[in-house]
Structures are given as structure tokens and as C-alpha cells.
Amino acid sequence: MSAQIHVPFLKSRAGAVSVLTLAAVGGTMLAPGASEAHAATLHAANALKVAASKKGAPYKYGAAGPSRFDCSGLTLYSYKKAGKKLPRTAQQQYNKTRHISASSRQVGDLVFFHSGSSVYHVGIYAGSGRVWHSPKTGSWVKLEKIWTKSVWYGRVR
Secondary structure, eight states: OOOOOOOOEEEETTEEEEHHHHHHHTOOOOOTTHHHHHHHHHHHHHHHHHHHHTTTOBBOTTOBSSSOBOHHHHHHHHHHHTTOOOOSSHHHHHHHSEEEOGGGOOTTOEEEEEETTEEEEEEEEEETTEEEEOOSTTOBSEEEEOOOSOEEEEEOO
16 A cells, blocks of 8 residues: 655745755755844854864964954954854953843854953853853863853854
């Protein structure tokens, strides 16, 4: 006994395209507005890869790459390589991002370390409570566990 599968046709900008056609060519269909979310996720993932590729690069105050970084210089450089523009300082970057809760954070979001209402450090969220960052003089770009609860999260738009 053979089973029949009914595949509805979906409408795209190019016209009617079947789900099977999309599967055969590896395409995807996005809900309205989802393309912006997909692009943001893609930029974040790419920025994270760039930051990870700089593992071991020495910290230098005021440096924004390609071989030395301070904290906001690393995030600025990583997102620039991923196709997004960020301001220079950690506080300016916080002001520019869409603020999100810890429960909404995703890989590639920015992690802002703060004291009171002032942001003093930034890194890129790597998942599992870890962050890629360039911490301080005498250190280097590295992956570390987030060491404090005094953090905010921001998503680059």
C-alpha cells in the first residue's frame, strides 16, 4: 500500500514554489519579518567567529584590531567584519543595542558588565554562560565563564 503526501504550495516573491522544490534546492521560507531576525542571527554568529579567531591577541588600551584589542575594540572589529557598525566604547555600544533579558540572550549577543548604571566592559556571548572578550592590560582575547551577575545583554540591530 502506498501513501500519498499532499504538499501545499507556498507563495514567495518569485511566484509559487512547492515545499519539495525548496527542499530539493536547499531553500528556506521565512515568515514576514523573519528575514531581519535571520540576518541579525547570521551577523551575530559571524561576529562570534571573528572574535574566537582572535584568541590570544594581546590586550592594548584603545586598540581595535586587527592584532591587538581592548574590550570594545574586539566587539567593534568583530561586528564590523560581520557587516555591522558599532560605536567605539562599551557604554556607547550598550546605548546602541536592543536590550534583552538574560533568558533571551543568544550566541553572538553582547554582554555588558556594569557597576550601577555605568558599563565598564563588553564581550560577545558564546553560550553556556561564557564570553569572548579582551579583559585587561597584560591579558589577551580569551573565552571565559561570566564571573558576575552584574551584566546586561544587548542585541546588535
